[in-house]
Structures are given as C-alpha cells and as structure tokens.
Amino acid sequence: MILVLFLALVSFASIVIYSLRFGITPMPSSKKAQDAMILLLPLTIEKGVIYELGSGWGGLAFRLAKEHPKAKVIAIELSPIPYLFSRARQLLDKRANLIILRKSFYDQNLSDAKAVLCYLFPGAMRKLSLKLKQELPNQCTIISNTFSLINWENTSVIFLDDLSATPIYKYTNNDRLCPKVVAKRVDFF
Numbered sequence: 001m002i003l004v005l006f007l008a009l010v011s012f013a014s015i016v017i018y019s020l021r022f023g024i025t026p027m028p029s030s031k032k033a034q035d036a037m038i039l040l041l042p043l044t045i046e047k048g049v050i051y052e053l054g055s056g057w058g059g060l061a062f063r064l065a066k067e068h069p070k071a072k073v074i075a076i077e078l079s080p081i082p083y084l085f086s087r088a089r090q091l092l093d094k095r096a097n098l099i100i101l102r103k104s105f106y107d108q109n110l111s112d113a114k115a116v117l118c119y120l121f122p123g124a125m126r127k128l129s130l131k132l133k134q135e136l137p138n139q140c141t142i143i144s145n146t147f148s149l150i151n152w153e154n155t156s157v158i159f160l161d162d163l164s165a166t167p168i169y170k171y172t173n174n175d176r177l178c179p180k181v182v183a184k185r186v187d188f189f
C-alpha cells in the first residue's frame with residue numbers, strides 16, 4: 001500500500017515538474033480535435049512518415065497509426081510518465097507502424113516528414129516555426145491544435161464546435177497554390 005502511494009506521489013511529482021519545465025501539461029487533444037486533425041490530413045499521406053510532436057499519453061498517435069496503417073507514425077514525448085504510459089499501451093495495442101521515442105522533439109530531424117501534428121503552446125510554436133521551415137520537405141503538412149505557427153501562412157483553419165471554438169490550423173510547406181486563410185466555422189461533428 002505504501003509502495004503504491006509512493007509511486008503515485010512520484011508519478012504526480014514527475015508530471016508536475018515536467019509540466020512546469022515545458023510550460024504545458026500532458027493534456028490530450030479532445031476527441032473532436034483528434035477527429036478534425038485526422039480529417040485534415042491529406043489522402044496522399046499513405047506510406048509517409050507522420051510525426052506527433054509531444055505525444056503525451058499517446059491517444060492521438062495510436063489513432064493515427066490505426067487510421068493510416070501504411071504510414072509510419074513517430075510519436076515523441078519527453079515527460080517520463082506519459083511516455084511510459086504510452087509504451088505500456090503499446091504492449092496491449094500492438095501497432096507495427098507506431099514508434100514512440102522519449103526525447104525532445106527539438107532534437108529530432110524532421111526532414112523525412114510527410115506530416116507533423118502537434119498540440120503545444122505559444123513558446124514551442126515560436127521555436128518550432130523556424131525548425132520546421134529549415135527541415136520539412138516541400139508539400140509537408142503541419143496540423144496544430146489551438147496554436148498557430150509564427151510567420152507561416154496557414155492553408156486553412158477550422159474552428160471546432162466546442163465551448164471555446166478551438167482552432168485547428170493546417171499548413172502546407174511551400175505550397176503557393178493553396179488558398180489563403182479560410183476562417184469559417186465548420187460544424188461537421
């Protein structure tokens with residue numbers, strides 16, 4: 001009993017410490033947000049590499065792996081408890097196309113990405129804006145829950161039918177043919 005309490009306390013402390021360090025908790029994307037993010041992925045994503053940056057407990061990563069079985073999903077999470085949780089889930093829900101890495105996504109080269117998904121915070125988006133410009137191949141898709149990239153022109157933004165009308169941004173790297181911002185509310189749920 002004492003051991004269980006001790007482990008619970010250590011896990012809680014670890015989550016708090018990493019949340020303070022990163023400036024964000026491992027709060028998962030809502031079901032509506034996940035649905036929208038998956039819907040916004042281009043159909044051509046088949047067989048490509050999809051990155052989930054800051055994958056938390058793994059909910060979105062597992063859905064991506066399930067819905068795109070021919071793609072390779074690379075989920076990256078640094079906070080130990082959410083990472084271990086998603087690795088444990090892998091034992092029960094085996095997905096050959098899902099790789100979960102414990103590292104900072106800033107240390108991951110993303111040059112093989114076909115798509116990048118994230119749900120982060122403004123500071124990370126600022127830092128990622130430059131990294132993504134430098135590393136992503138042409139036509140790569142970026143989908144971000146809630147927070148926009150800096151100095152990137154989004155190809156579309158949809159607003160969820162939830163309390164805060166959460167925006168989901170989609171960007172296509174170097175795609176000059178895409179229409180400019182489409183700011184409309186889409187109630188498809």
Ligand SMILES: C[S@@+](CC[C@H](N)C(=O)[O-])C[C@H]1O[C@@H](n2cnc3c(N)ncnc32)[C@H](O)[C@@H]1O
Nearest residue numbers: 022026028029054055056077078079104105119
């Ligand atoms: C709000 S959660 C999003 C979880 C998941 N992506 C989703 O949409 O359900 C953000 C996650 O990013 C992780 N994170 C923040 N900075 C990171 C970094 N530099 N490297 C890896 N993970 C990071 C946090 O630990 C947290 O679990």
